[in-house]
Amino acid sequence: MTDLNLPDIASQALARARTLDWVGMGGIALPLMFHDQLVNAKARAGVSLDDASARGIHMSRLYLALAALEQEELTPQSIHDVLQQFLVSHEGLSATAYLQLDFDALIKRPALISPLAGWKSYPIRINARLRDEVFHVELSVQVEYSSTCPCSAALARQLIQQQFAKDFADQPLSHEALNAWLGSAEGIVATPHSQRSTAIVEVRLATLAADLPAYTLIDEIEAALGTAVQTAVKRADEQAFALANGQNLMFCEDAARRVDEALRRMPNLTAFKVGITHAESLHAHDAVAHTSWNW
Incomplete structure (x- = not known):
């Protein structure tokens, strides 16, 4: 028996017609190649339903189109091609295609002084949209760092x-x-408080961007902040980390400005937004700052 002999309820017209902005699927398991690393991603794929008389879309066509991303390195072009296939497979039904990808990238980081190294996990999100041949890709990364309060210092x-x-x-x-x-505890009677902090940065890439510069973006953010959290350390590394904290005292406002300045120097970005959270060790609440450009 073929599909032609089976009922297609989704294609039946509705008596009460209405368009929908987004219809699709979420939580799709998808293996991806990202910076030559196999990652376990979750995809959220959808299209607009612009034919008011249609009851629904063809979700299986979206699912099958995603398989193309398994075959090669993830790039803006490969994402564009998948979104184009979403629209081709929904010709007459949909004018806009959407794709969101979430995964963790593992990067091996060296210790500050010693020869040790260890892996850090960075949450990555990619949001893409295609409508009327206009293609947008937004890349989001999350970076953890230490922040020492200038007032406490x-x-x-x-x-x-x-x-x-x-x-x-x-x-x-x-x-x-x-x-x-x-060098005595009797002399140094007080120390400033510091906390693990988070920068979530989302950037919009230029239309002609050749790649997804997540690693470059992470490096620029960590360099701007100066106190990225560490992996494997010896006492020399811990001492160097204490020095870095002492030389990079910052409120959440300072951190937001540092990241903002670093992003403005990066090429191939057309917009960005930054969210800073300092998980206070003094207070039971967080200190938060946001900034954006062209968003």
Whole structure:
């Protein structure tokens, strides 16, 4: 028996006609090649339903078209081709095609000082849309870093100054005594608080972009912030990380401005938006900042 002999309820006209913005499927398991790495993605695929008299779309045609992404490296062109196939297979029904891909990219990162290295997982999201030959691709990455509060650092320094004045009020100051005091818990009586923080950055790529620059985007964000979280470390790496935090004191507003500045220097971006979250260690709530350009 062929499909021609089976009833097609979805193609039947409706008495009460209405168009729909988006119809499709979510949570589709899909293996992808991304930067020469096989990733386990979840796809959300759909088209608009612009024929008001049609009851539904042909979801299986969307599902089958996604198989083309398994065969080669994921690029803007390969995504465009799949969206084009969505529309070809729904000619007369749909004018707009959509695709969202979510997966984690694994990148091996070296330690700051020692020869150790370890893997970090970066959530990636790709949103694409095709309508009237106009193609948009938006790439989103999530980066974790450490943020040390400038206010807390200033308050800690003040307490250390007060302790210094107290401890050396009635004794001569020598290099040896001061060096010992600086290395003691009795001298450094306070430390600033820091927290694990998150930058979620979404960029819109130029129409002629040849690739999906997720790794470059992640590198630029981490370089701008200066305190990306680490993987395998030795004590020398932990000390270097403490130094990086001390040299990169930042409120969430500072982090947002740093990332904004880095993104404006990147080529082939036509728009971006940045979301910064500092998961406060002092408060029970988060500190949040957002910025955008052309979004």
